[in-house]
Amino acid sequence: MALQKRLDYGFNGYQVPPTPRAARSVRRRCVFKRKADDQQMCAFDLLATVAGKLLLDGESPASAHTSCGKEQPAALEDSFGKEEKDENKPLEKILPASGITTSDCSEKVGPAEQLVNDDCKLRLGIFTPSVDVESSGFRLPANCGSEDESRKLIKMETASTRNLSISNKASLCSSGHSEALDRKPSALVSPVDSLKFPFCRDNTPCSSFPGNQDNVKLVNRDDDENSSECNEPGTRNKAFKPQPRVGDRRFRKLLASKHCKITPNVKDDERYNADTERCDYLNRKNNIKRQRSMRDYPFKKRKLYDCSSVSNSEEGVSSDGICTVPENGTNGGGLGPGPTLPGAIPNPTPAAGGNASFHSRNSQVKLKIKSFRVPELYIEIPENATVGSLKRTVLEAVNAVLGGGLRVGVLLQGKKIRDDNKTLLQTGISQDNKMDTLGFTLEPSPTPAPIRLYPEDRRGQLLCDSPQPLARYPPTPSITQNGGQQRNLDTPPDLPGTSFNNFIESDHDSAPSPPGMSLQRTTSESKALVPVPSMKQDALAVVPLRKSKRSESAQRRIRRPFTVAEVEALVQAVEKLGTGRWRDVKLRAFDSAKHRTYVDLKDKWKTLVHTARISPQQRRGEPVPQELLDRVLTAHAYWSQQQAKQQLKSQPDTSLLL
DNA sequence: ATTAGGG
């Protein structure tokens, strides 16, 4: 690196040590650095600050953009709005023209900066597809006092994102109440206004199975090698792992969920926070649904997956006591575990001093969150890296942030509302005149056990103090996750923008984004956002130091569920070759799928056989056509028999003896 | 390097 010049996209966050794999990869490096003074903060803090402006319905129709452009996800956009198409082109070649420069980014970023020579910061913005309010808006049943207007539609505009000055975050964090901090826009921001990340992409690498005949070979572009190294498990930053699960789900829901209803019931929130373990299922489900809907989002949650696994271990280890407990303490006293139906009327949560009377009426407040913007990311990448790698790097960075576990904060008139138990009415959110000042922020979720960099940090208190999001989007109750079939009607998993995971995962494909989704530049950034100090970040920040048992050794490979096409290829190959010849099967049908080893195929077959034997209701993951499963059983039976015969022949003695 | 099977 000494010789190499790096671009540093700023994200005031954490540093992510290159994973072994990344290290090996000469091509690029991704390093997240956090500012020196910001060491203890978690990147998430910064990133996640998002503010939203709520507009009353109809207030500014123009602002509601629902169209979705087709852009590549994570496409690097130069300042001119022109997208660099050649991913293989070295950055240095395009940078000058693109406005991304290596020029002067003088700010020191912190300890890590030794690695960095030049810092160029790009602002990253993430845009969620606008969601139709009607169908997708969040509904917040609120107890309404005087006015019974049944519903207010609120459109939330993208809030502007700003960099938080982190200097005194300590105070910020600890102070229990929100102060609107004022942040100054970071000087680091490069000319590049923002990178846009469409949430809605529909690239499906998915392969329709090509060959119908005998030799089916999957053309798998899923090469590990080519795909971003960053995405590779090994490359993945472990630092981020801790938060993923919860955040993942939550985030997804926040972003995309249509039909999400949020009940004011705080308790629900709490409950949801607690459940971090179902992410996998959720993800899986999402994938499935997605496919069913014909929208294959290429990105799978590869990273998240890894992250979670790692993080978990970390969590367990972390001694801070920061708990993994999501947020209980303060408000949610006893959240009943039982799932609350979305439509259920929230129990009035008597906040201290709250007006119990209010809850008698429920007015619905509809909110539409058009997009969230991710504040700043620092990315370090070699100058000669390709655009494609840059994209992946950015994607990874964003993913790390988003997938790390987010929670939502609610700001009203610049103040953070910490009491989750208050009703919208009580806080004034339901009042029209205050809608404008309503903002949402994304904050790192405290849930994942953070690993702290500095032992002495005051993280503990911070965590405790952390504000409770007013309206957190409740993840679908366990129902959804368990029964593959049954899902909450209110939360269709399929939304394009919904799964961030997917987004992240697909490094290779750059399919066109699904119609309807657009990336728009947020013009409103300037307004609306209220500064939110990030506090719990500490937890996140910790990550870098963590040494997981695994960290040193090879990392677990990313989970890559077999697609139906792959299954078909496998079945076909096995039908022909039989079981026990996995190497041949691999060569025959998965020769190009570098990430599928013969062991994987063997394992898959094993699971397929199992899957075929269990009832459809018990099956999880992407549904495999019954027809294929039947073939699996047939082939399995046949080859098992063959095998038996073989053995019989080879060892007649045995039979004789018996 | 493969195969088989348990975890």
Add this chain to the structure above:
DNA sequence: CCCTAAT
């Protein structure tokens, strides 16, 4: 998917 044992 991982890990191991046995080939």
